[in-house]
Amino acid sequence: MxxxxxxxxxxxxxxxxxxxxxxxxxxxxxxxxxxxxxxxxxxxxxxxxxxxxxxxxxxxxxxxxxxxxxxxxxxxxxxxxxxKGKEIQSTSFKTVGDLLTWYAARTEKEALKSKSRRKGVLSAINKHLFPRLENVTINALRKVVIDEKLILPLQSQNLKPSTIRQHFAILKRAFASAKELELISVNPMAGMKFRDHVQRRIEPKQGKLLVEDAKDVVQQLMPLTESTKVMLLFMLMFATRIGETRQLKWRYIDLQSGVITLPESVTKTGSIHTLPITKHAYQLLTDYKQRCKGEYLFGGKSPISASTADQIVRTTSKRKWSAHDLRKLARSTWATIGIDYWVSERLLNHKQKGLDLVYIKADSITVKREALTQYHNWLFSDDFTCSKHVLENPKNAKMHSDYKKIA
Incomplete structure (x- = not known):
């Protein structure tokens, strides 16, 4: 050439x-x-x-x-x-370790990031990035260095490509932040892509629960302690994330108007999420509220921790499925029983993209209620309900007429 x-x-x-x-x-x-x-x-x-x-x-x-x-x-x-004999590519840091130490300290102070996200970033830095790249000078950072010192060693540990990609993305974000804040004059990772190292396409992780498993899961949850049963049923019924569910407060739930409102401080997308209360959900929540004390549905005076919530799921499922698998199961069921794609996306509280974000401003509680009613009727058919003892308890007969007034 x-x-x-x-x-x-x-x-x-x-x-x-x-x-x-x-x-x-x-x-x-x-x-x-x-x-x-x-x-x-x-x-x-x-x-x-x-x-x-x-x-x-x-x-x-x-x-x-x-x-x-x-x-x-x-x-x-x-x-x-x-x-002047200075390093060309660094103004504030000499090594990648110096930069990662700064980025870890900055991440700990980022209040806009969720606690779980901060924890994930710090874990990736401390366990994987820092030990392997600590002594590499920023001026010497090249694709081949990242490949030999980070990507290949992580592959040898049998980490999934999707996990390795997350670590790579955190490293790249650390350098981008340093450049944006003018702590380095040149970003050596600008233009680098994960596919430069791993060409295999990373497929979305498939759910471990099939639609035909849904009712078996419901029956599996019935004998559990009240709080565990309600938490897992809630996630299955509304496809909420585990972080959103464990932080539920009773003041988010308006049983009179039949609406659950998750504030932006709780949701992953940082946007308010409204969910209608169906007949089955009304029965479950009304009965649980009579037995529950405290501001939070799960934890009382304070929410249960993320690790505790994860442990509850692992113990219940015997590690066969995760909390996110319940969310995927709900979404798969919605598609199977014919719930509209746009309605499903609103129920999942996914961020709208492209033209949808520009043109579609509706977030109708009515269509959500119709969809969840259809789903819950399907989920709790065949002569069992989300809280069978509630229906069989004579003292709760009044709640049926109460719900009819709301609906």
């Missing part, structure tokens, strides 16, 4: 990227070069300087992440740093 001298700009780069004979472009205005990658869709920016009569290339970033104007703008800083 040949190297050409030209005035580099983004238009010229796109034009020459189509010519497989050109491997490198050298800028006639500055000591800047651009070497195309094999795919021709990306390229590496290099600063050219001479040491002992030999041309040395120092990588400063990737195109198209780093545009021509941006690459030219940082050349003066790079020249100054070289003359």
């Amino acid at each position: 040949k190297s050409i001298a030209t005035q580099i700009n983004d238009t010229a780069i796109k034009a020459h990227a189509k010519d497989n004979e050109i491997g490198e472009m050298r800028d006639i205005r500055s000591p800047l070069s651009l070497k195309f990658h094999k795919s021709r869709e990306k390229a590496t920016w290099c600063y050219l300087h001479f040491i002992g009569g030999v041309t040395k290339r120092t990588r400063i970033g990737y195109w198209p992440t780093l545009k021509t104007k941006e690459a030219l703008a940082i050349i003066p800083t790079i020249i100054e740093n070289i003359h």
Whole structure:
């Protein structure tokens, strides 16, 4: 492949990227070069300087992440740093370990991130990223270094590709944050992608429960202690996340108006989530409230911890399914019994994307109520209900007429 001298700009780069004979472009205005990658869709920016009569290339970033104007703008800083003997790619940190230590401390203070998310990030840093990359200088960080010191060792531990991708994403986010806050002059991970290391497509994790398992799960939950049974039934009935469910307060549940309102502080998406109370849910919650004390449905004065909630699920399922499998089971059932896709997405409280976000502003409690009523009638058919002893208890006969008034 040949190297050409030209005035580099983004238009010229796109034009020459189509010519497989050109491997490198050298800028006639500055000591800047651009070497195309094999795919021709990306390229590496290099600063050219001479040491002992030999041309040395120092990588400063990737195109198209780093545009021509941006690459030219940082050349003066790079020249100054070289003359002063400073590291080109770092202004505040010498090693990846230094940067990760800073990012971990920052993550601990990020109140906008959920506690579970912060815990996950810190775990990834402390257990996987820091031990393997601690002593790598930022100036030496390359794809091959990440591949040899992080990706391949994680694969040898039989970690799932999806888990390795999460660790890679945390490392990349740490560098992006440092660049955005001007703690490093150049982000060495800009333009790096996980598929550069793992080409296998990562399929979504399949649920461990099938639609035909739903009623067996309900029967499995019936003999459990009251709080455990209600918590797991609630997740199955409403497809709520375990973090949202364990933090439920009685003030979120309006039995008179027949609506459950999860505030943005509780939901994963950070948006208010409203759910209608069906006849079956009304029976379950009314009976449970008579036996429950405290502000929270599960925990009393304070919610049960995330680890306790996870342990409850593991013990109940004997590790055969997870809390998220209950959510997937509900969603699969909705599709099976013919509940509309958009209604299902609203019940799951997924973030709307694209044109849906622009044009669809409705969040009708009426269509949600119709859908959940259909689902709960299916789920609790065949002569058993979500709380069989409730229906059989004469003192609770009044709740049937109460619900009819609400509905």
